[in-house]
Amino acid sequence: MSQNPMPGGSGDMDEEALKRLLKETFGDALPEGALDGLDLGAIAAQANLPQDPAQLRAAAAQMQQMFMGSGEGPVNWTMAEDLARRAAVGSLQIPGAPGAPAPTGSPGDPDPTPAQVQELREAAQVARLWLDPVLAIDVPAAELAVFSRGTWLHRTLPRWRSLVEPVAAYMAGAIGEAIAAQTAQMGEAVLPGGADPAGMMERIGGTLFAVQYGQAIGTLAREAMGTTDLSLPLGRDGEPALVAANVADLVDENSLDAPAARIFLAAREIAHTALFAAAPWLGKALFSAIDDYARGITLDLDALDEAVRELDLSDPESLQSRRPEDLFVFTRRAAQERALEELATTLALIEAWVDHVTSRALEGKLPQLDALREVLRRRRASGSPAEQMLASTVGIELRPRRVREALSWWESVLATEGIEGREAKWAHPDLLPGSEVLSGTPQAPRPAPEGAGDGAEAVELPADFDAELEKLLREEEGGTDASGDGR
Template identity: 40%
Template sequence: MSNSPDRPDEPEDSGLPPELEQVLRGLTGGRDLDPQMVEMMRGMGLDQVDPQMLQMVAGQVQQMFAGSGDDTGSVDLTVATDMARRTASADADPVVAEADSAAVRSAVDVAGLWLDAVTDLDHSGLVGRAWSRAEWVEATMPVWRELVDPIAVGVSAAMDAALTKQLGALGEQGLPEGMVPPGMNPAAMMGQMAPMLRRMQGSMFSVQLGQAVGTLSGEILTGDEVSLPLVSAPDVVLMPAAVAQFADGLDIDLPQARLLLAVRETARTRLFHAVPWIGPQLLTAVQDYARDTSIDTDAIEEGLRTIDPSDPEAMQQALSGRLFAPQQSPAQKAALARLETLLALVEGWVDVVTAAAVKQHLPQAEALGEAVRRRRASGGPAEKTFAALVGLELRPRRLRDAANLFAALESAGGAELRDGAWAHPDVAPDASDLDDVLGYVERVRARSTDGDDLDAELDALLRGEPGDDAARGDEGRPGDGPTPA
């Protein structure tokens, strides 16, 4: 409908939702919308979209065009968190009841007492928390962003190069009519669009991260079940809905399942916070792997060849499963070896300590332990997430060797020798030690014995007690001269 002569400043009514029309007019300098574009959007059903959803999309579009050109395509934490929360709430995610919170607090308190009897690794003040999926998403998303941000930057750069190559290879007549203004070279247009496309690509990866973490939030049983320090102490987190489903699927008493999982999670939390180097080394190994990931640019070009580069959903579908080159670099192989060893050591120690803590208290401990092992052997809840985001299978492949190592240390010298393996990263077991468990145990025992003898002699010297020199008389006493004839 044309503007009335009495109201010349009133814009033409497009029939689109006001929120969308406002954004489009802002992008075109306030001019009337092109009738063909309006008709196309109606054909896409945008005039029927929920206003709240449209407002969110409109805000993201405005950010794409209004942001600075310095963006590198890294993860947008706000976009990722919003998508993760929406994904988590797609299935039932009720607010945690007070009864569930009380049950988790009690289980973690009991777990702490049982663990006190089998390990001296301590982190005072641990508190049991019962979280919903949304709470876990909010708490862990900053760590997820740190882990996958190197991939987001690499993917964005690769897509930028692929789009530039394709558009630069096309002449003006090779693009849909009206897509390029008359007289403008496609490559020049790409240069102008590059900042917006980088932000769009970063948003696309952020959405992918949010979907993955939101899905994962419905599968995990405890806060750090993925064996990474995602939740900061003093919180020891259990997911009540998932724990109840886990127990029901095993036909096992829920309180026993809750207690076993509380012991495992408390043990893991103690380890991460009593051994300050282990958590950072795990996260660094994942980041090192991600940072050196090769992006399969040929596959990206193939995926982008037949789609509209301005359609984020089409881009995401076209690139699904195409991002990562199949080969691993030497740096990736080294990072993966470190990561798999650390994961195995953490979970091996947790297995051994948990078994010692619960064996006298939980009648169904053996069945629960076997269920945890089967769950982990099938890939675990984090494996698909990391495979999609980083091209990495997050699995402690040498878990049995690590558990045998800690059990052997415990047999040789009790909990003190077992837990002493974490005293410093230089003395902690590595992949070669998992190949030779008995050799490692003997070396640790020898160091421990030598250290005990030295400590005893030093203690005797400080207290002025006679040592070996007394048995030999005064000869050789420090500071004395020759014995007179």
């Protein structure tokens, strides 16, 4: 036993036990001798470590597991995806923890039954037949995939990871710096043995981010109807898919006609898939816009410093219980707000186009069509709990803005240019309206074309234009021409 026990706990833990905790937790990040001469009691108090030796050993094992498998980069993606899978099946719930909401929907993650697969695929066949006459783009021929929640998660995780990686690296570093500021003993002056305290703190920051991210994506798997609910192509190219358990939950929760709801949801998923296949640039542009926005995001560091003061770094459940809004308070520059506005506008145009074409295809054929549309509108307008958690975690709001205005715009295009003209708007982003068009904000005048410097802009109308026009018409009726000779 060490001769330097640290009083205050139930077991008066000695410093050797604390050294073992730190070495087991951080592994090679702690060089030999790095902890010699340190005031480990102060470190333990600062980090809220347990004093009882048994509790300390348990904390070491838990922390070691949390940091295992992080691989390259600061974020422990292995742990994040494991938490996401547990959340998807409804097994991730910490009683009383605000950061881990109770699972929504039906229990567990049941595999789709043969009856559910048959019903959804038959609904998709009907939806294809009804969509085809109202579209000027190809309806995808791929058979509808019917997923469990876990399969939805497996298929979409690669997309999610690529979306959040830019902001994840930044946030891991920011959280690590905030933790380091609260445990100043871990600075260079206290770790003369060559340890990398910045790396340690960044790993802790990456772990905190991974916990929140995993919970958000896993919870979303319990709510998503298909792979395009957010107007993003998250699944495989050209493959529409629905989550059987979540479709059944939507029907039960809203007292919907089940066959009608299945056709309605299949039609929306197929319409989304058809659009992304017909306009390959669209998905790339959406992901690029999210990437650009994420790379410029910043955290309110003062709020983060305050949040980490109460963190118990020895307790994984304590880390999981932190609500995203407690840790991550985002600040946006003007450029970020503009980027978010453009992203929300594009999402609104996609959402409105899908609503527009599916409504035309299904009108007069489905009972409760208006009720079905309203249920989906409310979900998209307010954002599900998982969407809100995702926005709080990564700072990216994936909600459309001005969907009703966008719907009116698509209806006007159809009235004036027809189906072909409507679909032609997706040929290039410049053919789509911007947020100022949908909002009715006056636009700045366009610059005059080159070479028009002394042309049209120099023409002035007479002050009494109506009188001059009437005089000209009388002359025409009298048979006189400009020369006045009557010919």
